[in-house]
Amino acid sequence: MATFSSPHCPSSSSSFYSSYSSESRNGNLGLVKISSISKKSAQKISVSKRQARNNPNSNVVRMQDGAVATKITPVEGDIKSVETLKDGILSATSQESNDLSGFDVKKDESTVSITVVGASGDLAKKKIFPALFALYYEDCLPKHFTIYGYSRSKMTDDELRTMVSKTLTCRIDKRENCGEKMEEFLQRCFYQSGQYDSRDHFAELDKNLRRHEAGKIANRLFYLSIPPNIFIDAVRCASSSASSANGWTRVIVEKPFGRDSESSAALTKGLKQYLKEDQIFRIDHYLGKELVENLSVLRFSNLIFEPLWSRQYIRNVQLIFSEDFGTEGRGGYFDHYGIIRDIMQNHLLQILALFAMETPVSLDAEDIRNEKVKVLRSMRPLQLDDVVVGQYQSHTRGGVTYPGYTEDKTVPKDSVTPTFAAAALFIDNARWDGVPFLMKAGKALHNRRAEIRVQFRHVPGNLYGRNLHGTKLDQSTNELVIRVQPDEAIYLKINNKVPGLGMRLDRSTLNLHYAARYAKEIPDAYERLLLDAVEGERRLFIRSDELDAAWSLFTPLLKELEQKKVNPENYPYGSRGPVGAHYLAAKYNVQWGDVSLEE
Numbered sequence: 001m002a003t004f005s006s007p008h009c010p011s012s013s014s015s016f017y018s019s020y021s022s023e024s025r026n027g028n029l030g031l032v033k034i035s036s037i038s039k040k041s042a043q044k045i046s047v048s049k050r051q052a053r054n055n056p057n058s059n060v061v062r063m064q065d066g067a068v069a070t071k072i073t074p075v076e077g078d079i080k081s082v083e084t085l086k087d088g089i090l091s092a093t094s095q096e097s098n099d100l101s102g103f104d105v106k107k108d109e110s111t112v113s114i115t116v117v118g119a120s121g122d123l124a125k126k127k128i129f130p131a132l133f134a135l136y137y138e139d140c141l142p143k144h145f146t147i148y149g150y151s152r153s154k155m156t157d158d159e160l161r162t163m164v165s166k167t168l169t170c171r172i173d174k175r176e177n178c179g180e181k182m183e184e185f186l187q188r189c190f191y192q193s194g195q196y197d198s199r200d201h202f203a204e205l206d207k208n209l210r211r212h213e214a215g216k217i218a219n220r221l222f223y224l225s226i227p228p229n230i231f232i233d234a235v236r237c238a239s240s241s242a243s244s245a246n247g248w249t250r251v252i253v254e255k256p257f258g259r260d261s262e263s264s265a266a267l268t269k270g271l272k273q274y275l276k277e278d279q280i281f282r283i284d285h286y287l288g289k290e291l292v293e294n295l296s297v298l299r300f301s302n303l304i305f306e307p308l309w310s311r312q313y314i315r316n317v318q319l320i321f322s323e324d325f326g327t328e329g330r331g332g333y334f335d336h337y338g339i340i341r342d343i344m345q346n347h348l349l350q351i352l353a354l355f356a357m358e359t360p361v362s363l364d365a366e367d368i369r370n371e372k373v374k375v376l377r378s379m380r381p382l383q384l385d386d387v388v389v390g391q392y393q394s395h396t397r398g399g400v401t402y403p404g405y406t407e408d409k410t411v412p413k414d415s416v417t418p419t420f421a422a423a424a425l426f427i428d429n430a431r432w433d434g435v436p437f438l439m440k441a442g443k444a445l446h447n448r449r450a451e452i453r454v455q456f457r458h459v460p461g462n463l464y465g466r467n468l469h470g471t472k473l474d475q476s477t478n479e480l481v482i483r484v485q486p487d488e489a490i491y492l493k494i495n496n497k498v499p500g501l502g503m504r505l506d507r508s509t510l511n512l513h514y515a516a517r518y519a520k521e522i523p524d525a526y527e528r529l530l531l532d533a534v535e536g537e538r539r540l541f542i543r544s545d546e547l548d549a550a551w552s553l554f555t556p557l558l559k560e561l562e563q564k565k566v567n568p569e570n571y572p573y574g575s576r577g578p579v580g581a582h583y584l585a586a587k588y589n590v591q592w593g594d595v596s597l598e599e
């Protein structure tokens, strides 16, 4: 039986238990009526809480280990029978009895192996192993799991453990038994050295995995944390020599998914030679960020936002990403891609699609992704006139000299690769016709931030205009800010009467500041995404048609920039970026929200 007992874990059946008891009492959730099942039985079922919650209308709910339970009809009666079908699939019908004591889900008989391909690399150390540990700490991993590191470097299991242990932290202060948990986790990590294009080496891995799986149903997740030019080799070898024989096999693919429409299509075609689309989990880690996931909740669960979510009330939308460091250490990779491919075509565009999509039929992955694709396909490809590119230059501040982009040894001296870009995008559909969606992304800027800014139109009639002290009409409109990072917050700028006998208005803020409101630390995006991949939840992963649509928007522009060798505008390291970004915004009568005096 899987032990999803921590209330912290999104898949915890104890929290599942409590949340579903109340939902089923209300009779609006077509799922197992957990309120009538003993907590012990509920734990046995261990249906993923998130999956269940996200799919109230779907016919299946998936269990933590990827097995699937059919939906229980929403009746006031309880579970009549639950039977285990092949591969741990459950089926249940309703009846009066609530006795599930004999119920055996056979979860104990399945395992999950997670192989980090490219385990010696930066991403594996920085993000993947720490996220896996956090999931383990939170009791979110199945009872039977094994983690394998795979790369060419020669290492023993102990050396991998030493390497991994250096990057593990107990994220929250005063955590209990963290050292103990780390040690337990490390004992579940193993290492296999091998080439990425060797079937024999993957067959060795298979042999080792099988040893750990010990005859149970073997579910296998491969995380490709390697350079993209070796993705296909690794997938070919993993799929032919190390696929699961009786469970699922899934592959997480890291970006970049190509450089343009053609290379992306070639990559997809290559992957699909060996994998079905539903085995491919294309990661965009911004989709795993708490406030990005909350976007749909904000829109679709609060009556006050959705009616305003259109050209009728929204003047413009801004998607802003900035980092206060340069490409230090990743210049070689970055120069081949540039900021438009690195941030805009994926992270910011994905946020835009979630922001602008129509209400999905349900929270099923396919329903959400269908709506996102529709938005992407309604957009105009970017025009060079609507884009500003920049590159950071060396700058000395406070006695410290910060290097310019081309001073990086791995970057050609004459590189025109943009480290900054601003762009205006448009969605040609009924909801968003004429509303500029402005994107801005840059490295080596004055701060590190990712946010969504929604600037609303001004109030017709302007009754209080003259009482708005010293501000112009467009500067006194409402603005909703979703600060994705750091210091997560959602705040709404409103006009408010300054207390007193007179009638003077000022700009004030209704602020949902996460650190003040929620005691719990926000999980890293990779935790959420890894857990989803283990659970088979695809909502936060990119489907191939989404990817095609995203590339179609950016490919003509990227080609034009490269063919014309458009010179980026210089900006000093640590500044707010090139001034051209302001002219671009002004062209659409927009002022960047992050540079206004109020910020």
Ligand SMILES: NC(=O)C1=CN([C@@H]2O[C@H](COP(=O)(O)OP(=O)(O)OC[C@H]3O[C@@H](n4cnc5c(N)ncnc54)[C@H](OP(=O)(O)O)[C@@H]3O)[C@@H](O)[C@H]2O)C=CC1
Pocket: 118, 119, 120, 121, 122, 123, 124, 151, 152, 153, 196, 224, 225, 226, 227, 228, 230, 254, 255, 256
């Ligand atoms: N690092 C990051 O922050 C981010 C990374 N990514 C993407 O994630 C993936 C992994 O990133 P990262 O860990 O930084 O990558 P690395 O460059 O660190 O590569 C990972 C591992 O792959 C192997 N490797 C590297 N170059 C080659 C090569 N030319 N041929 C064969 N094997 C090679 C190395 O292992 P060994 O020599 O032991 O085999 C290396 O440890 C990449 O696709 C990257 O674009 C995406 C977002 C952020």
Ligand SMILES: O=C1O[C@H](COP(=O)(O)O)[C@@H](O)[C@H](O)[C@H]1O
Pocket: 285, 323, 342, 343, 450
């Ligand atoms: O994908 C990428 O994202 C990081 C920024 O991620 P964050 O979660 O730290 O905001 C960026 O530095 C990198 O260039 C890019 O490849």
